[in-house]
Amino acid sequence: MKKVTLKRALLAAVISGLCSQSVFAFEQSRSVDCIAPAAPGGGWDFTCRTIGKVITDLKLIDGAVQTNNMPGAGGGVAFAHVVGKRKKDDALMVASSTATVTRLAQRQFAGMDPERVRWAGAVGADFGVIAVGKNSPFNTLEDLIAAMKADANSVKFAGGSAAGGWDHLKVLMAAKSGGVTDLKHISYLAFAGGAEALTQVVGGHISAFTGDVSEVIGFLESGDLKVLAVLSDERLPAPLDHLPTAKEQNITAVAPNWRGFYVPKDISDEAYQWWVDSLDQVYASEQWREVMRKSGLMPFHKTGEEFKTFVDEQVQEIRALSTEVGLIR
Amino acid sequence: METLDFLLQGFAVALTFENLMFAALGALLGTLVGALPGLGPANGVAILIPLAFGMGLSAEASLILLTSVYAGAMYGGRISSILLNIPGDEPAMMTCLDGHPLALKGKAAESLAISAIASFIGSFLATIGLVILAPWLARFALKFGPAEYFALFTLAFATLGGITGKNQFKTVIAACIGLMIATVGIDLSTGNQRYTYDILELYEGIDFIIAIVGLFAISELLVFIEKHSSEGLKRVVLNKLKLTAADIIGILPTSLRGSVLGFIAGVLPGAGASLGSFISYTLEKRIIGDKGHFGEGDPRGIAAPEAGNNAAANGALVPMLTLGVPGSGTTAVLLAMLVSLNIQPGPMLFTQNADLVWGVIAALFVGNLILLLMNIPMVGVFVKLLSVPPKYLMPIVTLIASVGIYAISNSAVDLFFMIGFGVLGYILRKLEIPLVPIILGMLLGPEMEKSLRHALTLSNGDWSVLWSSSLAVGIWTLAVVGLITPYILGPILRRKMTKEAEKVQITGS
Numbered sequence A: 001m002k003k004v005t006l007k008r009a010l011l012a013a014v015i016s017g018l019c020s021q022s023v024f025a026f027e028q029s030r031s032v033d034c035i036a037p038a039a040p041g042g043g044w045d046f047t048c049r050t051i052g053k054v055i056t057d058l059k060l061i062d063g064a065v066q067t068n069n070m071p072g073a074g075g076g077v078a079f080a081h082v083v084g085k086r087k088k089d090d091a092l093m094v095a096s097s098t099a100t101v102t103r104l105a106q107r108q109f110a111g112m113d114p115e116r117v118r119w120a121g122a123v124g125a126d127f128g129v130i131a132v133g134k135n136s137p138f139n140t141l142e143d144l145i146a147a148m149k150a151d152a153n154s155v156k157f158a159g160g161s162a163a164g165g166w167d168h169l170k171v172l173m174a175a176k177s178g179g180v181t182d183l184k185h186i187s188y189l190a191f192a193g194g195a196e197a198l199t200q201v202v203g204g205h206i207s208a209f210t211g212d213v214s215e216v217i218g219f220l221e222s223g224d225l226k227v228l229a230v231l232s233d234e235r236l237p238a239p240l241d242h243l244p245t246a247k248e249q250n251i252t253a254v255a256p257n258w259r260g261f262y263v264p265k266d267i268s269d270e271a272y273q274w275w276v277d278s279l280d281q282v283y284a285s286e287q288w289r290e291v292m293r294k295s296g297l298m299p300f301h302k303t304g305e306e307f308k309t310f311v312d313e314q315v316q317e318i319r320a321l322s323t324e325v326g327l328i329r
Numbered sequence B: 001m002e003t004l005d006f007l008l009q010g011f012a013v014a015l016t017f018e019n020l021m022f023a024a025l026g027a028l029l030g031t032l033v034g035a036l037p038g039l040g041p042a043n044g045v046a047i048l049i050p051l052a053f054g055m056g057l058s059a060e061a062s063l064i065l066l067t068s069v070y071a072g073a074m075y076g077g078r079i080s081s082i083l084l085n086i087p088g089d090e091p092a093m094m095t096c097l098d099g100h101p102l103a104l105k106g107k108a109a110e111s112l113a114i115s116a117i118a119s120f121i122g123s124f125l126a127t128i129g130l131v132i133l134a135p136w137l138a139r140f141a142l143k144f145g146p147a148e149y150f151a152l153f154t155l156a157f158a159t160l161g162g163i164t165g166k167n168q169f170k171t172v173i174a175a176c177i178g179l180m181i182a183t184v185g186i187d188l189s190t191g192n193q194r195y196t197y198d199i200l201e202l203y204e205g206i207d208f209i210i211a212i213v214g215l216f217a218i219s220e221l222l223v224f225i226e227k228h229s230s231e232g233l234k235r236v237v238l239n240k241l242k243l244t245a246a247d248i249i250g251i252l253p254t255s256l257r258g259s260v261l262g263f264i265a266g267v268l269p270g271a272g273a274s275l276g277s278f279i280s281y282t283l284e285k286r287i288i289g290d291k292g293h294f295g296e297g298d299p300r301g302i303a304a305p306e307a308g309n310n311a312a313a314n315g316a317l318v319p320m321l322t323l324g325v326p327g328s329g330t331t332a333v334l335l336a337m338l339v340s341l342n343i344q345p346g347p348m349l350f351t352q353n354a355d356l357v358w359g360v361i362a363a364l365f366v367g368n369l370i371l372l373l374m375n376i377p378m379v380g381v382f383v384k385l386l387s388v389p390p391k392y393l394m395p396i397v398t399l400i401a402s403v404g405i406y407a408i409s410n411s412a413v414d415l416f417f418m419i420g421f422g423v424l425g426y427i428l429r430k431l432e433i434p435l436v437p438i439i440l441g442m443l444l445g446p447e448m449e450k451s452l453r454h455a456l457t458l459s460n461g462d463w464s465v466l467w468s469s470s471l472a473v474g475i476w477t478l479a480v481v482g483l484i485t486p487y488i489l490g491p492i493l494r495r496k497m498t499k500e501a502e503k504v505q506i507t508g509s
Helices: A002-024 A043-057 A073-085 A098-105 A141-150 A166-177 A194-202 A213-222 A269-284 A286-295 A304-324 B002-014 B017-035 B041-054 B059-084 B090-143 B146-158 B168-182 B208-227 B245-267 B272-291 B299-315 B317-323 B329-340 B354-375 B379-385 B390-409 B412-430 B436-458 B463-467 B470-508
Strands: A032-036 A065-069 A092-097 A117-133 A156-159 A187-190 A208-212 A225-231 A256-264
Touching: A032 A043, A032 A073, A043 A065, A043 A092, A043 A256, A043 A269, A043 A286, A073 A092, A073 A098, A073 A117, A073 A256, A092 A098, A098 A166, A098 A256, A098 A304, A117 A141, A117 A166, A117 A194, A117 A213, A117 A269, A117 A304, A141 A166, A141 A225, A156 A166, A156 A194, A166 A187, A166 A208, A166 A225, A166 A304, A187 B436, A194 A208, A194 A213, A194 A225, A208 A213, A213 A225, A256 A269, A269 A286, B002 B017, B002 B090, B002 B354, B017 B041, B017 B059, B017 B354, B017 B379, B041 B059, B041 B208, B041 B329, B041 B390, B059 B090, B059 B299, B059 B329, B059 B354, B059 B379, B090 B245, B090 B272, B090 B299, B090 B317, B090 B354, B090 B379, B146 B436, B146 B463, B146 B470, B168 B436, B208 B329, B208 B390, B208 B412, B208 B436, B245 B272, B245 B299, B245 B317, B272 B299, B299 B317, B317 B329, B329 B436, B390 B412, B436 B463, B463 B470
Parallel strands: A032 A065, A032 A092, A156 A187, A156 A208
Antiparallel strands: A092 A256, A117 A208, A117 A225, A117 A256
């Protein structure tokens, strides 16, 4: 009996050893590709290049991370490329952000939806902000929302994304949780970029600005702009900790513009796990902390299942909001 | 004083070894492009944009390279005007008048040296003008709301043909083609797709750079193939330079006057470098009168137009950088380049990208000095390059263009678009429809549409908002003047210009 048990135990040990080894047996290729779905110089390009450098520095792979720029349709060309042509490529990640999810949620990539890739993780975020010019009568987000409750059209917002884009949605989110019912009549003026929109708000031509924290930092020092609220869960780390959050003003709008990655749908679970683990290691590294500090990215870390659930929720929220104001049918 | 600090910082950017190299390279290529008849500054910059993308340059380096090309082209245009009586580009036309007769007298080297010095003075003074005027205008530009911008874009369109434009109707057609191309892609104000037919590549609209390179560079190749002009220009031998201090002092007052006039012509939209050189020349002729021997090789007749067109070239950068409204074809091309680099020109450029703007302005000073050095001792090199047959040049141009366009997005689709635009450009050239208004239409159309919609959203649909501020009314008045003047002044000016040009052809041949 004893012998048999020992044999069995040994066998079991060997088998389990083999099994566990097969879990860790996934070997990433020597070098991997990172697709930046935009021209060089943009945010996604930056995400790919900086993450790529940290992955190489940490020696998570033997070779290097190559950044491929694939601009078009706000990420749609790259998305269609991955779904159509590289769905089994283990050695591929694609830079993405809240903008990608917004467009997917609103079905702007013909025939595509968020289920057709695997969401690997986010490693930082820029948070939404609502600000007004220095001579504005509004001093808190509550004042602003109160004015909008009386007449939704009384406050005009300028932002750097197209109508229905993320900057527009931030306003709708804040207005909705603040109790504004007439969402359809909120005026949003779309500009080609945050800087152009800010020019109009600072110049006093348009009442309020919606955008990301990184876009307004330069104007905080000059005092040309009053930040009414940051759309984050908690206050930002110093030196931006003097900015109030929307939550403190009883408006529960949280709008992280995260920076992260998706990978192809049909890769093995082991390969997916490799990406998740790698992104966790990157996030924990000293090198990445340094990148975040220099580029003004805020702490935001979700990977694997947690990230997938988060993306799903973001899609639901954006879809519901977009349908409500008639952006999608 | 703040401006001086920024300028010093700018020099710190421009004087790095790398950026100096790009300024020198740009100056060299620009002079070459300017010297070759047919390739104007707009074409030159358009052809070399892919080079900047292909080399993967930073925003500063790309802009320094291309503004140097721009400045270089203004220098280069005079070389073939003087030696061959063929203007290298349109603004250099007036330089033929006295430059070529002086060269015929066996003083080609002096003629080239005088024009280089006048070019330097024009360019230098206009850059100082830019340093003074641009930051001031940038602050002032904060007063521009959507209604004022709409009026400003209307002004840009109204003056599109320019006072010297030949056929206003064809200019309008060209601008409309540009506007039509610009409607493709996502509509910012509603988020809807326009004319994209579910083709993902069209969702972000058509890239300016691809259109520019196709229209200018590729169509140039097609025209060349058709002409079979494989031979270079005739070889010219230069005499030994004998320039005295008295010669330089003699042209100083003329150069100063030409610079000021040219700068003003450059800042005004629609006028441009051609008008700058023309006005400078005619004014100089009037001031000096019978004491000079204009048309027979008077050095002042060379200095005036050259100071004028170089000053105008830099003047045209003022509205481009501060308002995002280009004052000429070449600045339109530079504007497209800025937009592609994710840099939004306008009042905020001076606060948000101070390093870049001042780096480029400092590079203009540096480039100008390099150009002067290049154009006096080394002018022989350019003269030799003039006799390189285009059959060697054109393939190089095409290669650079294709590689560069592919490098922007690694997409073969873009190459097909480039070729498509090349064919379109060729057809339009055959029909004598100008190409620059197409680019302006593409660039300004969406901006104009956006301003109008924003103005009306802000006023809740009340159209009177468009002329509710005195600033807007002022711009509207200018636009009306700009639209009407060509019909009154145009024929008179054009007749004068052709008469002068004919006179030269008679005396020259």
